[in-house]
Amino acid sequence: MHWTRTLQRCALPLSLGVAALIGKNPAALAQSDSAPSNQSAASQSSGNEWWRHAVIYEIYPRSFQDSNGDGIGDLKGITSRLDYLYDLGIDAIWLTPIYPSPGVDYGYDISNYTAIDPIYGTMADFDHLVAEAKKRNIRVIMDYVINHTSDQNPWFIESRSSRTNPKRDWYIWRDGKGETATSKGEPPNNWESWFGGSAWQWDEKTRQYYYHYFYVQQPDLNWRNPEVRKAMYGVLDFWMQHGAAGFRIDAVSRLFEDPELRNDPYLPGHNAYGDRNIEHKYTDNLPEVHDVLREVRDVVDRYPGDPVLITEADEPNITELTKMYGHGDEVQLPMDFQIADVNQLSAPRFRELFKEIESNSANGQPEYFFSNHDQRRQWDRYGDGRHNDQIAKMMAVLELATRGTPQMYYGEELGMRTTDPTRIEDVHDPIGKRGWPKEKGRDGERTPMQWTPGPNAGFTSPGVKPWLPVPPSAREYNVQTESQNPDSIYNAYKRLLSLRRTNAALRDGVQTTIDNNDPDVFAFLRRDGNSTVLVALNMSAHNRQVNFDLANFGIHDSTLHPLYSSPAQPPTISSDHVVLAPFAALVAQVQ
Numbered sequence: 001m002h003w004t005r006t007l008q009r010c011a012l013p014l015s016l017g018v019a020a021l022i023g024k025n026p027a028a029l030a031q032s033d034s035a036p037s038n039q040s041a042a043s044q045s046s047g048n049e050w051w052r053h054a055v056i057y058e059i060y061p062r063s064f065q066d067s068n069g070d071g072i073g074d075l076k077g078i079t080s081r082l083d084y085l086y087d088l089g090i091d092a093i094w095l096t097p098i099y100p101s102p103g104v105d106y107g108y109d110i111s112n113y114t115a116i117d118p119i120y121g122t123m124a125d126f127d128h129l130v131a132e133a134k135k136r137n138i139r140v141i142m143d144y145v146i147n148h149t150s151d152q153n154p155w156f157i158e159s160r161s162s163r164t165n166p167k168r169d170w171y172i173w174r175d176g177k178g179e180t181a182t183s184k185g186e187p188p189n190n191w192e193s194w195f196g197g198s199a200w201q202w203d204e205k206t207r208q209y210y211y212h213y214f215y216v217q218q219p220d221l222n223w224r225n226p227e228v229r230k231a232m233y234g235v236l237d238f239w240m241q242h243g244a245a246g247f248r249i250d251a252v253s254r255l256f257e258d259p260e261l262r263n264d265p266y267l268p269g270h271n272a273y274g275d276r277n278i279e280h281k282y283t284d285n286l287p288e289v290h291d292v293l294r295e296v297r298d299v300v301d302r303y304p305g306d307p308v309l310i311t312e313a314d315e316p317n318i319t320e321l322t323k324m325y326g327h328g329d330e331v332q333l334p335m336d337f338q339i340a341d342v343n344q345l346s347a348p349r350f351r352e353l354f355k356e357i358e359s360n361s362a363n364g365q366p367e368y369f370f371s372n373h374d375q376r377r378q379w380d381r382y383g384d385g386r387h388n389d390q391i392a393k394m395m396a397v398l399e400l401a402t403r404g405t406p407q408m409y410y411g412e413e414l415g416m417r418t419t420d421p422t423r424i425e426d427v428h429d430p431i432g433k434r435g436w437p438k439e440k441g442r443d444g445e446r447t448p449m450q451w452t453p454g455p456n457a458g459f460t461s462p463g464v465k466p467w468l469p470v471p472p473s474a475r476e477y478n479v480q481t482e483s484q485n486p487d488s489i490y491n492a493y494k495r496l497l498s499l500r501r502t503n504a505a506l507r508d509g510v511q512t513t514i515d516n517n518d519p520d521v522f523a524f525l526r527r528d529g530n531s532t533v534l535v536a537l538n539m540s541a542h543n544r545q546v547n548f549d550l551a552n553f554g555i556h557d558s559t560l561h562p563l564y565s566s567p568a569q570p571p572t573i574s575s576d577h578v579v580l581a582p583f584a585a586l587v588a589q590v591q
C-alpha cells in the first residue's frame with residue numbers, strides 16, 4: 001500500500017490531476033492564487049482544511065542542498081530535491097528565513113522582508129520553487145520574523161539616524177537611568193536579552209538606548225505603532241502573492257513590552273551566559289499579542305487556499321498555548337513546545353500532555369514536533385546510547401500516529417544527530433561563541449543534510465568546504481544507504497507517512513488514551529467511524545507484555561492486525577496478549 005504514491009508519481013507526469021488521483025484533498029489543490037478577496041475566510045472554516053491533514057517538513061535552507069558549489073544550501077538545491085520530498089510523503093515545507101540578512105542570527109535578522117538573499121538565489125528561483133512544489137502538491141510556508149529586524153534594515157538605519165526621524169518610533173527607544181551630558185547612565189531597567197546580557201543597547205549618536213529581546217543586531221519593532229503594523233502586514237501580502245501557503249510566525253510572544261518598563265523579577269541562579277536568571281514577566285506574552293495575531297489572520301484570510309498560521313511561542317502551559325487559537329480567529333497551529341520538550345521517554349508524561357492538548361478548550365488542532373533548528377535533535381534527546389535506531393522509529397510513530405499536524409525537521413527521517421563543534425574557533429552561532437563551553441550554540445542541529453555516503457554527503461560538490469562540517473554519522477545514516485535497507489529509520493518514516501495518508505482513522509480519527517496507569521507503555525486508540533487503530537509504544541528498555549482491555553470502548557475479543565510494527569510483530573495478535581520488545585512501536589488495525 002505504501003508504495004502506491006511512489007509508483008503513481010513515477011508512472012505519470014506530475015500534474016494537479018495526478019495529485020488528485022493520489023488521494024489528496026482536491027480543495028487543497030487551489031493553493032493561494034495570488035489575488036486577495038475582501039472576504040475573510042476565518043468564519044468559513046470547513047473543518048477539512050489542508051493543514052489538518054498535512055505533515056509539515058522544516059527545511060533549514062543553508063543546510064539542505066547546495067546547487068552552486070559555494071558550500072551553502074540554496075533555493076535551486078531545494079527545488080532539485082522536491083522529488084525526494086514528494087516520495088517521502090510530506091505535504092508542506094517550512095523554509096526558515098531566506099531574505100536578505102547580514103546573517104548575525106543566520107537569517108533571523110532581516111534587512112529586507114520582500115526579497116531573496118543572493119546567497120539563496122533570486123526571486124525567480126523562489127517562484128520556480130513554489131511552482132515546482134505545487135506540481136507535487138507540496139505547499140511552501142514562509143518564516144515571518146515579526147518581533148525584530150536587523151540593525152541593517154533601512155527602517156532601523158533611519159530610526160537611529162535622529163530622534164526626530166519619522167521612523168524613530170518604529171523601534172523602542174528610551175533614555176537611560178541617571179544619564180547626563182557626559183554619561184550614558186544605566187539601561188532603563190533590568191530586562192535581559194534571551195541571548196545574554198542586557199536587552200538595552202546604548203546608541204551614542206542619539207544618546208538613547210534601544211531594546212532588543214535577541215541579539216544587539218536585532219532591534220525590536222514597536223508594534224504599538226500603526227505604521228509598523230501596516231508595513232509588516234504588507235510583507236504578508238507580498239509573500240501571499242508569491243504563492244506562500246502561510247507563515248510560521250517567529251518569537252511571537254515577545255512582541256510587546258510593559259509600557260511602564262517595570263523590572264522583571266529575578267529567579268534563583270545564573271544562566272549559561274553568566275546573567276542572573278529572570279522571569280520575562282514584562283516582556284513576554286502580553287495580551288496585545290492576540291490583537292496582532294487576529295490582524296495577521298485577517299490579512300492572510302483574504303487569500304484563497306486556507307492559508308495557515310503557525311506560531312513559535314514556547315508557551316509554558318496548556319492555558320497559554322490554548323490562547324493562541326483565539327476563537328478560531330488567531331492561529332491554527334501553535335507549536336506545542338510542552339510535548340517537544342519532554343526530553344525523556346516517559347509514558348506518564350506524554351500521556352498527560354497529549355490528553356491536555358487533545359482536550360484543549362479551543363478545540364484547536366495540535367501541532368507536534370520533536371526537533372528543529374533551535375533544539376538538539378531528538379536522536380540525542382531521546383536516544384539512550386544503545387537503542388537509538390529503535391527509539392528513533394518509536395518517536396516517528398509518536399509523531400506520525402497521533403492526532404494533529406506533525407512537523408518534521410530535515411534529516412530526522414534519517415536519524416541525523418546533533419554534531420556540535422569541538423572548538424570555539426569553529427562555532428558559527430553567536431550564542432555558542434558567547435556561552436562556550438556551557439552553551440555550544442545551535443550549529444550542531446544545523447549540519448548539512450545527509451544524502452549519500454560519499455564526499456560531503458552529497459550536500460555540496462566534492463572538494464568544497466560546506467559551511468558546517470558533515471557529521472561522521474553521514475557515512476551510515478544517509479538517504480542512499482537507508483533507502484536500500486527496509487529496516488532503516490528512513491523506511492520507517494516512509495511507511496508511516498504513507499499509512500497516515502491512506503488510513504482515515506490515523507489521519508483524522510479521535511485519539512483516546514487506553515491505559516492511564518502503565519508506567520512504560522503509552523497506548524491509545526485512533527477511531528474514525530467504524531475503523532479503530534491501536535497504537536502502543538513501549539517507552540522502556542524492558543520487554544513488556546500487555547493486556548489491552550478494550551471493553552470500555554465497546555470492543556470485545558479483539559484481534560490486532562499490525563499495519564506497522566517495529567520490531568516486526570506476527571500478522572495477528574490477540575489484544576489481551578501483546579508482547580512489546582524494548583522501545584517497540586505497534587500500530588494495528590483492531591478487528
Ligand code: NOJ
Pocket residue numbers: 105108109145214250251312373374
Ligand atoms: C526563534 C528562531 O527560531 C531562532 O532561530 C532565532 O534565533 C530567534 N527566534 C530570534 O529570531
